[in-house]
Amino acid sequence: MRILMINPNTTESMTKAIDEAARAVAGPDTEIVTVQPRRGPRSIEGHLEEATAAVATLELMVERRTGYDAYVIACAGDPGLAAARELVDAPVIGIAEAAMHMACLVAHRFSIISVVDRIKPMLTDMVQVAGMAPRCASVRTTGLGVLEIEEDWDEALRRLTEQGRLAITEDGAEAIVLGCAGMGPLDRQLRAELNVPVLDGCACAVTLAEACHRYGITTSKASAYRAPEPKEYLDWPVFDSLAR
Amino acid sequence: MRILMINPNTTESMTKAIDEAARAVAGPDTEIVTVQPRRGPRSIEGHLEEATAAVATLELMVERRTGYDAYVIACAGDPGLAAARELVDAPVIGIAEAAMHMACLVAHRFSIISVVDRIKPMLTDMVQVAGMAPRCASVRTTGLGVLEIEEDWDEALRRLTEQGRLAITEDGAEAIVLGCAGMGPLDRQLRAELNVPVLDGCACAVTLAEACHRYGITTSKASAYRAPEPKEYLDWPVFDSLAR
């Protein structure tokens, strides 16, 4: 099968890291293609960046809407997820949802540990819309910017460990969902530190995409994710083309 | 005070109707400016259109981020609301939230009646994120497209009345929130038919913007709606300019 991994931001080192994380876990018959949008923010640390990266992701989805058996949106806020599902029949999996669902298979409650503090309300809303609030012990943050993680892996691991311990002892977490695609390379080290499952959404999403593909499950077109109505877009050719 | 009314779609007749609804209720010292984005979908009837219209709205917000005392996003899905709040200190009010909050002042429970059936899951999520689920009796739809409303007002009123009656008798609604800016002109007629408060979000939002302004309340910058982090945007000058 072919999976399109989409890094919604425009930082190439993250695109590369996502690609590596996906390949590391993909099955032998799975082809991974990893891309990033032509435009948009370098990282996603707030609502504005999420909204713009979502649309940049959707522009990319339109162009690539055939030729893949599954799509992964590789940012822990799942930007543009519902809209992307409208565009294709193949499954579209967000890495936040992926990691949360997989965490539920091995833990009574999970916590999400993410980046800058300001992201907490946004992720809390994301958990709510995903219907995952009953299983989510807490959303915590490390205070690190998205692009700071790869600048100092030791510091990132130290902060993740610190927050992870608090999540376990204070909040009742029994697994940790990494709240940023950029944290993926630390999953095994953090697992060793905390002795609980630590889930990188990219890895989870790839294996879930394979799961859907093997069973032949595709996106429901009953209502929420129906193909967009044929519609004129003023001065926005990529989306206007959908109705032609 | 000056209020910027933003119609997130690109249909001029709707922009004009929103302008009229706003002016009809605005106080004598309130100046209404109503605009629409330079690009984007003609109407919003799904997630893709909401995501793209949100970004078109945000582009417009960046350009107009000074000179207004309040902003109103005049589409019943409140597209881009959280991100828009990051861009300015002045209050930014979505017409869905506006109508829901005002409904709570005069009714035990409200129902939302909107357009095409596929919009129901999206509005349900919006109600959830707005924290309004405990007061929302139901989300109902008329099956009408956004732009069909103004093509046949009688039919629109007939369908709204039908769904409104069901909302009252079956779901326990005691007020009706109009689930599309295009339905605004029907508020008083529907009120007469149903004998319950019927709330057009445009009218509600203008009066709530005036309320905030009079009391001097502005958007909290504590966390969720902080100004965006200074950040490079690849090939997207309007947002890239924010960091300069």
Next chain:
Amino acid sequence: MRILMINPNTTESMTKAIDEAARAVAGPDTEIVTVQPRRGPRSIEGHLEEATAAVATLELMVERRTGYDAYVIACAGDPGLAAARELVDAPVIGIAEAAMHMACLVAHRFSIISVVDRIKPMLTDMVQVAGMAPRCASVRTTGLGVLEIEEDWDEALRRLTEQGRLAITEDGAEAIVLGCAGMGPLDRQLRAELNVPVLDGCACAVTLAEACHRYGITTSKASAYRAPEPKEYLDWPVFDSLAR
């Protein structure tokens, strides 16, 4: 328009403060009339006082049930709110609901900070019935009695600031709802201390009453707030008169 502000307790200094808060924010065409019941508790710090003050408020409402365009119940537990809505067609707005709804327009989550510790369960129930729990980060108390606030404004501000900081840092609040009408005069000072919106319900309720009035919204009579059934009251002339 004419708004009747009702202080449900019988302390004149509070009635005067409520009147001043209302006038400070009211528009030029708004006439404020502020009253207090003929009998009842000096302050409201528990369920018994709330129940008795509610009825004293309702007695007053019966006498004044014509001649006003809106009514405000100016106590942060919203005593008698639902019953008062049965008595008139005009909107009846409680200051707790008013401040909570307005907080939702400018903040992701709000906290309520109130008086004596014992009030916390009562306010928690009030938030629940108002359907505001999803947006309420916490209910906190200062330990001050209602009438102690005006005895030492500096101490009151100090305690509000202390609890406000905790609400922001520990609970995720992004706005503060003042949990007692007597705290109203401190709103701007506390705003300056905390750097988040601080909402006095009296001010909010006046502007929301004006908003309802301008848009022509009145209390739904569909079910919860219908006029009382014609009914004999044994030995209670003011309510017995309603059926005559």
Next chain:
Amino acid sequence: MRILMINPNTTESMTKAIDEAARAVAGPDTEIVTVQPRRGPRSIEGHLEEATAAVATLELMVERRTGYDAYVIACAGDPGLAAARELVDAPVIGIAEAAMHMACLVAHRFSIISVVDRIKPMLTDMVQVAGMAPRCASVRTTGLGVLEIEEDWDEALRRLTEQGRLAITEDGAEAIVLGCAGMGPLDRQLRAELNVPVLDGCACAVTLAEACHRYGITTSKASAYRAPEPKEYLDWPVFDSLAR
């Protein structure tokens, strides 16, 4: 032990029926005293009547606050329950809470069937504040006024049976809570019709009061139900006396 049964309304035939229901179930060592307030509405079918009956009940409680081992408020909206608990150390049990808790011992979900349609929102709020919403399948109404029940028992039974059947087949109810003290005399007949537990709150409350008494459980004075603060009441001697 001595139980004070309080009928919050002022209709003697209901007071007598409550007394009979209580005596029918009380143990041999239980003394039942049944009273009604000196003033107040003839029946409770809305918020105004509930608020006034609550205060009339509280006036009565003040006078009788010694000499009883438990108190029962015998109206299905539990008027004044929290305030009454402030006044005494002995348990105070509302018949709605009593029937709901007992229903949970024998049924997965219960429905409440009550009187006039307008009562439904009020009872829904009561269920919410009681924390019983997760076990409550529905609140239904017969359309009968409180005092109409005893005028035509056959019709009342017919309507209760009709709504009970719907509650079981449509809503998933497995027990029925009678939503009016006046329906108590029909409990056994309705049980025979529906073949599920049917709970009259008066009977439930008496046996729960006995249960509390035998185990020595009294009202918590930790916070919500502390004795009222010593406080002046303007022109309301019965409550003013509490502080003397």
Next chain:
Amino acid sequence: MRILMINPNTTESMTKAIDEAARAVAGPDTEIVTVQPRRGPRSIEGHLEEATAAVATLELMVERRTGYDAYVIACAGDPGLAAARELVDAPVIGIAEAAMHMACLVAHRFSIISVVDRIKPMLTDMVQVAGMAPRCASVRTTGLGVLEIEEDWDEALRRLTEQGRLAITEDGAEAIVLGCAGMGPLDRQLRAELNVPVLDGCACAVTLAEACHRYGITTSKASAYRAPEPKEYLDWPVFDSLAR
């Protein structure tokens, strides 16, 4: 009446303590019979032990399914409760549900304090299924094993007091539900320490069983607790006998 008290574990000293707690509170006409299963774990401190003890309890229930007016499952996880209700018409009461419902009659919120830390998620689920989450302030643990309690009563009381104080001051608890049948003998001492109601489920369940019996309430057979379908059990005579 005759109540069968079932200690789901196989430790005789606990069976004896349960018997004493039951007799201490039972009315003069109540006969208490206390038993334990023929096989199974010595104590219940996790899901495996709960599942096995539940079945051992059910085997015992089958043998004793006639001759009693009520059954009590005397373990604070309520093991096998729903299944036991299928086996008899008489009420079956779990001590956790019993204590929680009785706590609601005298306190705004309760906390459960139990044994080993690992039990917390299991009890949290139990509270959720019981629909008691809205009234439950917290689940806390002492870290003591079930059988350690009776080895050092002073230490057990010390730890319960410590956690009880935290429940009251940190979590808003106003009553304490003992989270293990083995803690029952400490109820009065802990009540004296904490000055709030402390509820031993065994005592609560006995008085609630008497309450149900006096009012004539039995288990609903409408759906969840219907008698098991006639069914062959391979190699499990006690359950296979049900279909004969």
Next chain:
Amino acid sequence: MRILMINPNTTESMTKAIDEAARAVAGPDTEIVTVQPRRGPRSIEGHLEEATAAVATLELMVERRTGYDAYVIACAGDPGLAAARELVDAPVIGIAEAAMHMACLVAHRFSIISVVDRIKPMLTDMVQVAGMAPRCASVRTTGLGVLEIEEDWDEALRRLTEQGRLAITEDGAEAIVLGCAGMGPLDRQLRAELNVPVLDGCACAVTLAEACHRYGITTSKASAYRAPEPKEYLDWPVFDSLAR
């Protein structure tokens, strides 16, 4: 990898069907071993059967607790799931949870359609404990017994189609979770009838087990699913052996 599929009931034809469903979807490197307990009920249609089948499943798990990379409990009530997770480090996946999580990847809301009507409350509780209530549109039943399904596939499909249509049109479902392992063979036919994803938990669980295995995720031992405490079991050798 090796997956142990456990049919918790003792009907061989169902064990065989489960085996076939698993093999049909398993990857080339996955070895499927399918077993059933040595004793227990022929089918699971209520709480008693679920409790007994859970323990029979756990007995089997103890014997097989090494040698497998994942375990699947193949009954739509997920009997014994939490306890089974205590017994092994490998993931243990219930087919209900599996199908619900996978449904969330492709649908906004799902409905469960199951067997006899009495199962509905039990499945509702299961959904609640799984934390899946926010995404579950409804639980519906066909009225068919577990073993009746394979007796008349056409009738089973007819009833599933009927309930599936109602779930979609009345409840807002966008995917269907099959509420019985015995319905698995109908998944593709029902998908064709309803035009939405139809999920057989056996297939979902196998692919999710593979997903966990590939990523190296195992059951959290932090709290809820720790290995059982070393403990004597009276007269139950299989569990007693765990402590030796």
